[in-house]
Every structure is written in C-alpha cells, then in structure tokens.
Amino acid sequence: MRRSERLVLLSKYLYEHPNEVISLNHFTEKFGAAKSSISEDLNIIKNAFLQTGQGEVTTISGAGGGACFRVKRPKEEILDFLEKLCKILSDEKRIIPGGYIYMTDIIFSPSYSSWLGEIFAQMFIDKDPTCVLTVETKGIPIALMTARALNVPLVVARRDSRVTEGPSVNISFVSGSSKTIHNMSLPKRALPENARVLIVDDFMKGGGTALGMSDLLEEFKAEVIGTAVLVATGSPQEKLIKEYTSLLILNEIDAQKGIIDIVVNTGSIDNI
C-alpha cells in the first residue's frame, strides 16, 4: 500500500476512534508497514490538523507509543456555526402556542447533534469525564454525540423505572419552572463507581431537571464535572443549579409579534 493511501485509511481510523490511544503496533499490523513509516504518517496527520485547527493528534513516542485523535474546531468556526443556528431557531414559524419554540428537528438532526456534541466534548475533555448523563428524550442525541467524541459511555436516566433494566435508583425532583414533581430513574448497573460525569441536556429553564440529575448522581457517589445545555432561558436568571454552561440563551418569545430572541452565549466558549 502506498503512503498516500495509508494516510487516507489512517485518518479515517483515527476519526472513527476519537479520544482513544491507538498503539503503533495496531497500525503496523493493520497496514503491514514498518513502525518508522507509521510514525512518519502520524506526523503528517498531526501537522495537517495543526495547520487548520480541525482536530488534534497527539503522538506518544517510544516502545508503547501510539496516537490519539481529539475532536477540535477553531473558536471562530464554532461561533459561526452557533450564530447560524440562532438564525434558524429564531424563525417565527417555530413559535408553538403557549410560548414554546420548536427545536425537535434540530435536536434530532444527526448533523446538528454531532456538531453540538463535538463542541461540548471540546469544552469538557480536559476535565476528563468518564461518562455522559442525560435524561430521556430530547437530550439523547446531543449527549450521545458528546459521548462519542469523548469516547465514554452514555447513561440515560428514564422518567420511570423499567422492569427490563433490573434494580434501579429512583428520585423525585421538582421542576424549576412549573413546580411540579417528576421522577427520574437509573438502573443500578448503569454507572460504574467513582464515575466523573458530564451532564448534557437540550434545554434548561428553572434548572430542576439538571438538579435532579445531580441528586441522582449523588446516590451513585459519582462526581459531576460539568453541566452543559444547548439552550438556557434568560429568565429566570437564577437557576436551581449554580454551575452550568449553555451555548445559546433564549431571552424571549413574543408570539404576538412573532419574535424569538435567541442569541449565542459567547461567554460559554471563551476558554475553548
């Protein structure tokens, strides 16, 4: 196999296995090439990503050497993406009677959810999460794509416990906005001990759901390393949880004037 072809397959393999250290041996066997050739290939890949800021390859040299690909995008590109997203979401056709905004198509879209998941991964990868937690249903796509980019398992809390999942831990929590009581359940075997958890969800109003997830994690003696949501409402400004990050802020929906005021939370990606 020629170097050029090997580079194509190596790049694809790394991209398919984000945040995973892959040994040189794995590649030498896979491609029937010498370690020195693979090392040179990896350096070319590293430089290509470095030049464009599109991903980051770390190489580990020596006998146990290997390479690790991390999802990464330049800050301007992320800002640009989020601004386009705000424009799409502020279309007045998205206003639902009752003062809601229709976002389901965006949230369930594989291309948007993978972009958003990669942004969350980039924001929290240095905190070394060992799993991502969300609650059904609309948080799942973004949380799954975040977990994919971080190469960690996704854990999904259910609204009620299921017979098909064995013993579970159940908690009640109060919705921060409607003040109604809800349940949340997680199978006992779903979370390993000492988990470092990134909480991901699509939307936050009062923060009750995020607080519920955080309470649930306490029962598992897990540590919350961050809480990330796609959209948080501007009001109430005080949420039930103190520390969270939202990519977008929904300031207002004026159904009569047909205005959705949603903006990028530029502060959230400051330290990217």
Place this chain on the structure above:
Amino acid sequence: MRRSERLVLLSKYLYEHPNEVISLNHFTEKFGAAKSSISEDLNIIKNAFLQTGQGEVTTISGAGGGACFRVKRPKEEILDFLEKLCKILSDEKRIIPGGYIYMTDIIFSPSYSSWLGEIFAQMFIDKDPTCVLTVETKGIPIALMTARALNVPLVVARRDSRVTEGPSVNISFVSGSSKTIHNMSLPKRALPENARVLIVDDFMKGGGTALGMSDLLEEFKAEVIGTAVLVATGSPQEKLIKEYTSLLILNEIDAQKGIIDIVVNTGSIDNI
C-alpha cells in the same frame, strides 16, 4: 499545503459528511488547490477505500463534478462484529428477573450504536430512504447513527404528545407481546410529504410497535422502505409485521440455567 496533508483533511471531511455529494469547487476553495489536483486526491481516496472495502467514494466528473462518501464494511467484518456482540450479550449476568436481557449499556454506547447504525445504513442505502423513524427511548441511538450514515433526518415518535411540539398525529397500537394498548405521537411538522422512511428500533417481540410506527406513517402518507431492528425474538415466529430485518435473534433466556441463547441472523446481511 502538501498533497499528503490535503489527503488527510479531505478524508476527514468526506467521513464527516457521509452520503452527501460535495462539489469539486467546495474543495478547491477550501484547500486553495486546482481542480485537477483535487481530482487526483479523490482518486487516491477512492482507491484506498476500494482496496480495503472500508467505505466507498463515488466521483462525479465534469463541470458539476464532485465526490460522495458512503459508509461500507466488508461482510466478514460485520459478521465478526455481530458475533462478538452476541458473545457479550449472552453473558448470564445480563439476565434480568422476569426473563429479560440487559442491553441498555450496548444500545447507548456510542461505539456500538455507530457501528450498528452504519450496518443498517449499508443495508438500506440503495432503497433511498429520506428519513429514519424510531420511537422513544432505546431505539434513538441506533436510529440516530443510521440517520447520520444516510445523511437524512431522524424523526422520533413519542409515547405521548407534547405541548412544546405543536399539533400532532396520535395513534393507539396494541403491543404484540403483552396485548396492552399504547399511544404514539408525532408532531405534524416532523415529517415532510412523500417521505421514504426507514423504521429502526432496538428490539422486536410481537412486532406491535413496528406496526404502530407503520400505521402512524400511513397518516402522514409516507412510504415505509424497510424496518430494521437490532434484536428480534425467535418466538413468536409470526410477527405483526411481515417484512423486517433483525441483525440478531434472541431464541431463549433460561434464567434458572443462566443461559441466554442469542445468535447472529446471518440471512439478514446476505445481500450486503
């Protein structure tokens, strides 16, 4: 930028945009290279994939030319993956009281769900689906990854209709195994007209849920081009829907002996 580096970034870009025709112009602008160079690059990528069966690149020549990457894996590799999966799933620790099998960790795992989604995409891409439909909750990860590989939207039916999604179509369906009545709901705006839909789910016993999804699609005047599930039970052999594909067959769970008999449905990937 050197050819070798361009190859790395081109491969990544194609892999990030499966089943999407990308024009030569897009690449010439992105990389500041001549059309002839990009064409040569694409031929190298095409050959690399062709040699290994790891994906497929189609190039379209001429003025409106471009390239399209499709997810693809050799049949033996898919069989191998599914056999390993059966081994993992037949671990007796997975038996849940009541005769169920714990699969949640596999289903929510980003690496398994992306593999499985890519297999479904490979199986159904020639039927030209324009969207993927599943029902919450456990079908979502595999369905999302299928939609990603097919580059089509994912549509998720809910167990009940939500105020935040506007007017919806609701149907009742009878579970094929428990004979109980359930509801399923889809926002009216979720499906475009004349949709060609691939139904994806994690598990099928009686086939009632799949039949429910198919009935729901009838209300939207959409066409079902296929129904794909990860696991179907061996019994009952007659499902409520006639045409479906399952990758694995769950023959028996014997809780007393600690045996889970789950096998690859080799027939399902015959025409891959």
